[in-house]
Amino acid sequence: MSQLSARRARILPVIAGAAVLAAATVVAAQGASAAAAGCRVDYTISSQWQGGFGASVAVTNLGDPITGWTLRWSYGAGQTVTQAWNATVTQSGSAVTAVNVSYNGALATGGSASFGFNGSWTGGNPVPTAFTLNGVACTGGVTPTSSPTGGSPSPQPSGSAAPKTVRVFWLKPTDVAFDQRYPDGIAAVMREAQSYYRQELGRTFALNNTVVExxxxxxxxxxxxxxxxxxxxxxxxxxxxxxxxxxxRFAIGNPDSRWLCVGLISAEETNQSGGGASPGWVVLSGHDADGAAGVNGPMNRWYGGMVHELGHAFGLPDSTSTDGTPMSASFYSYPNTHFSQAQKNAILAGLYGGFLS
Structure with a gap:
């Protein structure tokens, strides 16, 4: 997470200043070659018998080329995947995740990949109604990620964004390949922080169904x-x-009364890029994303660091000394760090205290 220094206090004016510069450059940066994302899924029940079924899934990439894919959907009637081929398929509750194997991950524009599986069912076996490919909803159409006319592009949420929740984004630059470890790892860090806040406050924040967009x-x-x-x-x-x-792109304010937002980006200049937080927002760079994905240091550092930055997003300042609370360098000792009673009171009385239940 960000270094503990007075520089964190600069995040609000620096971000505000960047808005002016970005407004002057955004039209020049956009053009007819703007990236686009879109997909179509054909889910077919190829056979069915009492208590079991076979299915085939064809996913077509309608957007820009991708080098790896993850398809997600949820079952509404208790179906369970028991065996799969041409994809690695896992299931948690009703949520199913299918990831490409080594030979079918690259999909050009218009390219397709197919996989199949067997499953079990009890009361019924309806076809799923919604799919996402690499976090983008598969609607059979294409959504531009930037506007060639210089207008406001359409947002691309990969999941629902319920009000009064913590909304989490992983921004992947155009020259970074999709890697499932990142959304999975970031989601795990957020869930750990969620558990910690419940332990400390007796209540905690809610995450969206798709934890990481x-x-x-x-x-x-x-x-x-x-x-x-x-x-x-x-x-x-x-x-x-x-x-x-x-x-x-997502029409979010700074801060925004609908959500407390967390953004991580897989980009940074070594020893030059950082991150931090201010009320309503956590913004973190590449080493934090890497850490969450499990490729940069011990996990307690990233767990404690997220607890620390969320503390800022909930309105807490840095501690003035290493005092055993996560708002000081004591977050490196996670989970052996605890909010003071004054910090707990400040969180609950703050702008986002009503998000905790």
Whole structure:
């Protein structure tokens, strides 16, 4: 997570300043070659018998080429996948996740991949009604991720965004391949933080059904790192650019009374890019995303760090000393760190205290 220093206090003015710069450059950055995302899914029950069935699924990529895919859907009648081929299929409750295997992950525009599975059922076996591919809803059409006319692009939420929830985004630049470890790992960190807040406060925040919304970024990593910077100081550039893109594309305020938002981007300049939080927002760069995915350091650091940054998003300042609370460097000792009673009171009385139940 971000370094504990006075620099965190700069996040609000820096982000606000970036909004002016972004407004001046966004039209020039958009063009007819804007990235697009879209998909179509054909789900067919190929055979059915008492208590069991076979199914085949064909997924067609209608957007820009992808190098790997994850298809998700949910069953509404208690069906269970028992065996699959041409994809790795897992299930948690009603939620099913199918991930490409080594030979069918790359899908060009218009390209398709198929897989099959056997399953069991009890009361019924209706066909699922909604699918997402790499976090994008499969509607049979294409949604632009930027507008060639310079207008406001359509948002691409990969799941529902219920009010008074913590809404989480992973922004993937155009030159970063999709990797399922990232949305899965970020979701695990958020669930851990959710459990910690319940332990500490006796109540906690809600997450959406699709915990992490995967956003295909409009630019490559270098653009996020170097654009809208002041001189050689790139500390806030990458997260400031992500923040502005998420707010614009999803029509989110800073802060926003509907959601408390968390954004992570897989981009940073080594030892130059950072992140932090302010009321209503957590914005984090590449090393945090890597850590959540399990590829950068021990997990207690990332668990404690998210608890710390969420504390800022709920309105808490940094502690003035290493005092055993997660608002100080004591977050590195997670889970052996605890909010003070004053911090608990401040969270519950703050702008987002009503989100906790």
């Amino acid at each position: 995967v956003v295909n970024g409009e630019h490559d990593r270098n653009w996020y790192i170097t654009t809208n910077c002041t001189g050689s100081d790139h500390y806030w550039c990458v997260v400031g650019n992500m923040h502005q893109e998420l707010m614009r």
